Amino acid sequence: MASEAAAETAAKPRGGRLCTICNTKRAALKRPKTLEQICKDCFYAVLEDEIHRVIVDNHIFKRGERVAIGASGGKDSTVLAYVMSELNRRHDYGLDLFLLSVDEGITGYRDDSLETVKRNEIQYGIPLKVVSYKDLYGWTMDEIVKLIGLKNNCTFCGVFRRQALDRGASLLKVDKIVTGHNADDIAETVLLNILRGDIARLSRCIYSPNAYRGFAREFIKDLERIRPRAILDIIKSGEDFRIATHTKMPEQGNCERCGYISSQKWCKACVLLDGLNRGLPKQGIGRTRGLDAERNKDSRETNGTQSLQSKQCGSLDF
Amino acid sequence: MKIIRRKKMACNSASCESGCYKDDERPVAANGNASNPRRGGVNVPGVCLKCKINQTIAVTHPAVAGSAGEGGRFCADCFRSNLLGKFRFAVTSNAMISPSDNILVAFSGGSASRVALQFVHEMQQKAQKNFDASRERERVLPVFGVGVAYIDETTMCAEASSEFGEAANEVELIVSNLTPPTKQFLAIPTESIYSPELAVGRDSLKRLGDVVRDLTGKEDLNKHLRMLSLQKAAFDNGYNKIVLGTCTSRIACHVLEATVKGQGFSLAADIQYVDARWKVPVVLPLRDCLSEELNMLCSLDSLKTVEASQQPRAGINGLISSFVKLLQEENPSRESTIVRTAGKLTPFSFNKTPEVDDPNERLATKRRQKKYNLKPDKSQPPESFCLVCSSPLKKSNTSGLNGLALEETSAVIYAAACSSCQYQILPKDTSSMEHFLSLLPQSITTLAKDSSDSHMFLREQIQDLLLSDSDDGT
16 A cells, blocks of 8 residues: 555656646646646636536526526637536536627627637537627617717727627526626726725626726736735625625616616616717716716707607617 | 816716816816816916915926926915815814824834824924913813834844934934924834844844745735834833824725735725724824825925835735826826725724713714714624734634644634735744744734633634644645
C-alpha cells in the first residue's frame, strides 16, 4: 500500500504538474477563480457542477417549465446554451429549452452572431426563435439611428433589447428566461451604481449599456490581476450593503400603453417609441425629474396633432 | 456667451435641446462662466461667484488655482469661508466639540489634517477669547482642550527612518506655533501599542510585516495598528475625542476599497461624521471637503505641511487611488457622488456622538437632531467586531473556515475576524497562526481570549469544520 502511494506521487507525467483535483492527468490551466491548477476535464466538471449547485440550491427551476435562453451568439450565451442543455439532460431537470435571439436590425452587426446562434440550435438541439425590433416596435436600429443620430442610440438599443427578450419570451409563452450574465458583469454593475449615485439600484441590478462601463471594466480587469476573488467580493459587498427597507424604490406597476411592467405611467420603450413616432428623438433621454415628470409630459403632448413623421408601431400589447 | 444652468434649475421638458445639464455626470462648469441659479443672470469671468466683488483665485493666485473649478469660481475669502462653513456644519450638526472636551487632533503632516488642525485651533482661539472677555460673569463656558498627535512610523518602514525623525521635528515646530492656547504634542511610535515592552514591540512589528504576505493586507494591517496607537495615546493622555482630517476624496477611495474587499456590510460604519465604536470616539469634521480644496487652502494661506511621510499606496489600495484620480479628472464631482451614494447606506448605532448624562446636553441633542433632520437611531448595536480591523461583523462569519487546517483556538480566532482580514491578513494554518498571534500586541490577543471565552455559539458553529488530532490535514 505504502509503496503504491509512493509510486503514484513520485511518478509525474513529463513536462508538468498534476491536476490538483483528480491527481492523475496533467494540469492544463490555472483556474482564474481559485488559481487551482487543473486538467481540462476537471475544469469542465467543476464549472458544470458549480452551476448545477447554484440551480439546485436556489430552486431556480420546476419540472416541465418552458425556459428561454437569451442567446446573443457571444461566448457567454453559447456556454449558457451548452451548459443548460447538458445539465438538463444529465440531471434530468425536465425543462423545455428554447434559444431566444434578438435582431436589432443593424446591418452587418448581428449577421455573424445570428449564424452562431443557428449553429448552437443544431449543435445542442435547442429550437431557436428570433425576435426583431421591427416586429416588436416597428423600427430597426438602422432606422432609429437615421432619425436620431449616433449620440443617444445606445439608450434606445438597450431599452429595446431588454424588453425584446421579455416580449419575445412572452410570445413564446415561456416561464423563465436565463441569461449569461457572469460575475464580472454583476461586479461591474455594482461598481457603476456606486460611481453614479444610484442607491436603489445597488441591490437591484439593471443592465444598460454605458460608456462608463469601459472605465469600470478596465478597473475590474486590473483588480482581477492583483486578486481574482475581488470580483466575487464586490458581489458579496453588493449583497451586504445596509440599505434601509424604506429607501425609495420605484413602485412596480404596469405601462398604460402596452401593459409591460413599469414603475412609471408608461414603460420606457413606449416613451421612446412615442418620441420616435412623433419625431421627438430626445423624448425619454436623460434623467426624468421624478415620478410626475412623465405624467406631466404625456398629458401635455397628447393634445398635439399627429406628426407627419409618425410611423405605425408594431403590436405592443402585452 | 453660453448660458449653462446647473442641474436644479434645468427645464422640465425632457425633449428640450438647449443643452441644459440634466445629468449629474456632466462636469460642473470649470471656467467661471457659470451663472448662479439662485441669483439669476450671468457672471463676469474672473469675478467671485459668491461675493461678486473680489477676483477669483484663478486671477489673484494662478499658481494655486490648479485644475479644479474652485479656482475659477471663488475669490480667496469666499473659498476659505466655504471650507470653514463645511467644517462648522459638520462640527455643529454632530456636536463634535463640546466645551468640556479634550480633543486630540491626529496630524500626519499632510494638507487635510493640517487644515483640520488649523480650523480646530481657530475655533479654540475664539472660545478662549470669549472666555477671557467674560471672566467677570459667573457662568462661563470652559474652553475645550486640544492636543496634537503625530504617528511615527519609523519602525514600519526602516528605509525612511531618518526622514521620519526630521518630519516629527518639523511637525512639532508647526504645533508649537499654534498658540495661544498651547497644545500638547505627542509623537507616537507605532510600537507604543506594545508598551511597556517597546523593544519587543519594534521587533514584533518588523516580523509582522514579513508574516503577512499580501501587499494590501500589509498596508491595511498598518492602518489598523495606527488607529490602535492613536487610541492608546488618546486614552492614556486623558483625551476624550479624536479628530481626523479624513476628507471626501479619502472616503471615496475607502468606499471602493471596502467594496472590492467584500466589506459591504461594515462600510457604512467607516464613512460617517462620527465613529464611536472605539474607546475614544473618532470624528471627521472635514468629511465634506475635497482633498483638492484642502491642498488649495494650504497653498493660499501658506499653511505649513510636512510631506516626508507620504508613501505611495500599493496593491489594491494603490489601484483604487489611481482609478479615483482618473475618474475625478474626468468629472470633478465624481468623488462627491461616490460619498453621497455610500452615505445613503444605513449607519450603525455607534455612528453618532455618544450622549452625555447631563440633562441639558440631552435637550440640546434633541434640538440639534430636529434642526438638522437627524433620525434618532433605533438599531441594535452589533454583536461583535473584527479582531483585527474592528469592523462590525455580520452574524454568519464562519464560511471562510472551509478547507483550512486549523485546530480549535486558531479556528476561534479566525472566526472572530471579518472575511477580508481572514483572507488578506490572517495566516491559513495553525502553526503560522500561533506565530502570528505571538506577534500581535496584547490588546488584541486579550480581546481574542475574551471573545473565545464568551462566544460559545461560535465554537458550536465551527465544530464540524475542525480537524481532529488524528487527521493529517487537507
